[in-house]
Amino acid sequence: MKRKKIVAMLLAGGQGSRLGVLTSTTAKPAVPFGGKYRIIDFPLSNCSNSEIDTVGVMTQYEPLALNSYLGNGQPWDLDRNSGGVFVLPPYISGDHGKWYSGTANAVYQNLKFLEQYNPEYVLILSGDHIYKMDYSLMLKFHEEKQADATVAVIRVPINEANRFGIMNTDDNSRILQFEEKPKAPKSDLASMGVYIFNYKKLKAYLNIDAEDKDSENDFGKNVIPLMLKNSCRMFAFSFDGYWKDVGTIKSLYDANMDLLTNPPKLQLNDITWRIYGRNPILPPHYASGDAEISHSLVTEGCEVYGTVKHSVLFAGVKVEKGTVIEDSILMPYSVIGADTQIKKAIVGENTVVGCNCLIGVEVSDSIDNSLTGDITLIANDMNVSNRASIPKGKVVRKKEDIV
């Protein structure tokens, strides 16, 4: 096998429980985002645009959907003769096998995969962030600093810093200290969960970590602190673009809405940094004589006969006459009947909403909206009957939830 300079390992294992009903049959990275994409399209497109052509996607939860979504990697230009994109579930080695016990363990279990390419560097990514980043610049920084490991960091508001892994660095960007969710943060530089390691160093530390019975086998909690303790050369690479963790319903909603500002907080229409994805085979969308659409994203296969304001419509969505969609996200192939109102809601894939419904319009005190705030959420593959009313903040995940 030809030696690779750098191989990316993408942690896509998460069951995404905080995304709740949207991930009941889909791994989190396969959740739709931004009208045409899935979350995983962002790190994969970043790899492709950064000239990284070998990506291992580590997953143990529902790999089938991911497997068939990624296919041969062609949409991301990752169908290379040597390299490409590989879904890596845990496997039996020798006589035994075990599930991934943590982020570091996932990579540890796939050292044989890495060994095939014998790379100089390994890039570790997570599958639930939305951002456009040129990893080749980070690699250049890593090489210039002659680092053992480089952690990408982004400035966060200091009052929110306690939610992140925070780096304390010297003037030369060398990391002095790493604190996971510190109570009194000493800096506003938060880890993005994007690491570059020298492969040999990584291998050595993963082996040490695997021996340690007390370790949670996590990069942030175990491997990076241990490397710091052992005085490895570790540097922080500052990123100042748009970056959003979309691990919660609220952040997923917000990140979609960020595309609608003028100019958008994240510019997707960027010929120098295309976001690739698997395109559905559908005609251009159609807006009827009665349609009113403004301040929205609409894509192929949509048919709009009603009103759409400040919303994101995914592929194949149908909005019937007399219906008003506002501040909402309609996932792929959802169908909204006539004379319905939907406000600040997320409607799941393939869900059918009947006529004369009120979604997210009425207010009810009995709603547990701890998961969603005031966002109303209807799961995938639901059927909402005519004249149903689903109050603001409600989560509809099964038939009985519809009143």
Added chain:
Amino acid sequence: MKRKKIVAMLLAGGQGSRLGVLTSTTAKPAVPFGGKYRIIDFPLSNCSNSEIDTVGVMTQYEPLALNSYLGNGQPWDLDRNSGGVFVLPPYISGDHGKWYSGTANAVYQNLKFLEQYNPEYVLILSGDHIYKMDYSLMLKFHEEKQADATVAVIRVPINEANRFGIMNTDDNSRILQFEEKPKAPKSDLASMGVYIFNYKKLKAYLNIDAEDKDSENDFGKNVIPLMLKNSCRMFAFSFDGYWKDVGTIKSLYDANMDLLTNPPKLQLNDITWRIYGRNPILPPHYASGDAEISHSLVTEGCEVYGTVKHSVLFAGVKVEKGTVIEDSILMPYSVIGADTQIKKAIVGENTVVGCNCLIGVEVSDSIDNSLTGDITLIANDMNVSNRASIPKGKVVRKKEDIV
């Protein structure tokens, strides 16, 4: 997802323990065969040539090598927009996951994969047989018989029938009885381990089988007998070409030698039924002025300065001057030093044999040759020093085995 008429599910899970040292780091289906191929190339090429474009490869043992060998499926023309070839290890569904407990369980655990394509028929294959078979003829037979299941059968010598699963059929090829390794076989029709099921029927019976705590979850032992018991319409499809189980060292050796008969028992140079594989990037082979080659298969990247008789040389093999190779199989990239004699041996991948060695020439009484008969076997990645002698029938799997 577009509906498929037929999807193939290939059982490649075997650790291949009977193939011993050849599978220490390779799944059995990835063992080299026939000068240019791997065992799995045969069922995959059969699928491709039979116009079956969707193949699930079920494995739980060392999937990485298989994963990178199969890659995007392009060498087998299986890099289709819808469908293609997928490596399917066991995965966590909901809250739990478990390894494949048997052939039927492997398919049961991948019903979701099948459901994506919602096929009419499912073809079950094993990954350790060498044969060229047009599955579309079997499918046509299956449709004509309006069968629930069809089992491909081949005539075996009646005195060997007790080693196989034997079908007793009526004049109309309908299966009356299935006996696994019967002591007194009533017929010479042996199951090839190739089945076509109606998908709905298969789903129903896999669900029943999964509920049965006493089942070993095996097609031959459980599912097919149960279907027969319930009077399903099951037919035997006769195949009369070359077919060989290569699950043992001896049968693997014999199958390779079958290619050297005149005419070969299995014709690989068949433009209507190409066997596809991943080709190494190597120049044509070179035979020097001193070379003597006869009655052999030699392929790209080989360099022959010595004598090669009645042998199969895989890609990148080097045979130095003065050396005589007879009745042997030299696996990819093995290198044989000068003035060495090798007789009736299998030399593993990347193994280097020194000069003036005697391999499989001398006879020793202390050899345990239960695994190999009189075939001498040297594992992959070994280094045999100059002037070593490895007696007939010996298995060299670690350094200490070389005297």
Added chain:
Amino acid sequence: MSKDVFGLIYTGESNAQLRELTLSRSIAAVPFGGRYRCIDFILSSMVNSGIHNVGLITQKNYHSLIDHLGSGKEWDLNRKRDGLFILPPFVTKDNTGIYKGTADALNSCLGYIRRSKQRYVLLTGSHTIYNNVYDDMIAQHRETGADITIMYSIASSVSDNPYDDLRLKTDASERIYNLAINPQNQVSEKRSCDAFIMEKSLLVDLVVDANSHALYDFIRDILIKKTSTLKLYGYRYDGYVARLDSLNDYFAHNMALLQDNVRKDLFNSLHPIYTKVKDEVSARYGENASVSNSMIADGCEIDGVVQDSILFRGVQVKKGAVIKNSIIMQASQVHENSNVEYAILDKGAIIKGERSLRGFENFPIVLRKNSVV
């Protein structure tokens, strides 16, 4: 599945009738329907019928066609066995590379035709657009024992300037007893859709025979002359058929896509139309956007008014701009407060701010590629 059929598409049609749109491209490569090229419809119809060996006979100006088709992967035709074969004219010292007619072109592709393993050939042109699955036609061809089956549709009107308008008269069994090309008066409502199925061996015989008699046109010199000696059958197709006889027809057939029934017929989700993927983002509507009865492709950015129009990928409509009854091709721009009506803007055309451009229903203005007004 029609495994025993291969497709052969002739794209060398005379293309003067589409005026500026075919200056640097063949009809097959002319943009249609917001994100397609004409060829996509025939090619997808073949692929959706299970045909996966397709030869594409090109003449000149096939560069943009090759660009569009690439390795054929969007049509799943990038195969080791069979797949998509571009058959360009073979230019040597003795051969100018310009065909004298369809039969002459077929003659130069006999090598490909003979190598194809399928028994039947489906021969089509590229200037007729529909979304058909040929299974029924192939079944009928086998059942009737026809030598050649010609797909036709009911076309009551006669185009002003028809291109190869082949009219069929058939008896109750659909056997053809009369064929006429470009007749002065309408001899029949049954008009050929330029799709012919026959055994490959018959095609080879007919082409070789024609060539040896210095006859070069498949319709005029073979079909019409042999109407009585060959067993010709018609196959009636009732779906929507768009024939690009003239620029007005091109305009009208694009506009027809704004009707629900035409759109649903041509973009039937059971057998989709494939085209080159461009990874555009979603179309973006601004706060001032007002769009009605229009088809909008991805990558558009609209902050103006669009009515009764087709916008291809990546079109920009700035604030205050008004587009009516127009076809705006890929990456064109209409700037602030400009008006465009009854116009066809070819790729990359730019209408600067405060300008007005107005054609007429039966005389749409055409702006050439990359023009700036």
Added chain:
Amino acid sequence: MSKDVFGLIYTGESNAQLRELTLSRSIAAVPFGGRYRCIDFILSSMVNSGIHNVGLITQKNYHSLIDHLGSGKEWDLNRKRDGLFILPPFVTKDNTGIYKGTADALNSCLGYIRRSKQRYVLLTGSHTIYNNVYDDMIAQHRETGADITIMYSIASSVSDNPYDDLRLKTDASERIYNLAINPQNQVSEKRSCDAFIMEKSLLVDLVVDANSHALYDFIRDILIKKTSTLKLYGYRYDGYVARLDSLNDYFAHNMALLQDNVRKDLFNSLHPIYTKVKDEVSARYGENASVSNSMIADGCEIDGVVQDSILFRGVQVKKGAVIKNSIIMQASQVHENSNVEYAILDKGAIIKGERSLRGFENFPIVLRKNSVV
């Protein structure tokens, strides 16, 4: 990795010197070395240097070249961004499609050149074969600050009938102070390998300027005329270089592959030569086979005698047949008891039984494609 370079290969070279071998193909598509076409070496050299945007300028007879290259997937050039671009002549009413020279050809590709995002361009022909990684040459080009760096090798002998034999005189720093094309007497041992690296912007300027002065040849009209005004440097390449100046050279360079050192240089396993995959089986030696000092490709079936020869894929040598000092191309057959010596059999040639065919070392017989003797 040389990410900031794109490749541009001119394959329109006059090809009369290879006689029958180039009757229906360009030099780039001529078979070489048992399983390759000439183009494979330059293309693989580029790919192995990390170049993944390559334009291939074709003139006529490029059909077999397109067949061979396909979508470029064997070279890993089937990409969404960049990849392999076939640049055929653009035939319109005003343009015959025949280039007047290399600079004229480059002029017609300015669109592609301008669109390419890389800063440097590596311009090559297709009749010079080597297996180089251009990294050093690119590094030298950057270090010297040259306008154009020309790759050269030491070629002490002069070919009888040299094709574009460009000789360099360089000073100690490798700066070129004299250039001569096809000189009568050998002016220098340093002969150009037909590979030039420069900034893309310079190439564009030179080509536009040449064209506006009705000058059409890159070497004669640009390089030689501007030897003193441009900063030209030579880059010395010490690997094996096979220039296909004549049929004798073609024959000799194939035969040179039977030397271990030449073979190891041209097929260096650290940077392999890619070519079209054909899924042939292993070569099969029969009981009567006797092969010495020969290169044998897969798919061959040998039951006769082969000495000092190159056999391409799928060649059959029947019992009693004797082949010496010959090049036998794909799928050719030599039947029982026939003799072939000093011959080049093009693809699919058949020597029937009991025949004899003998050329001479400096006059190898050439059998055209599919000839039967």
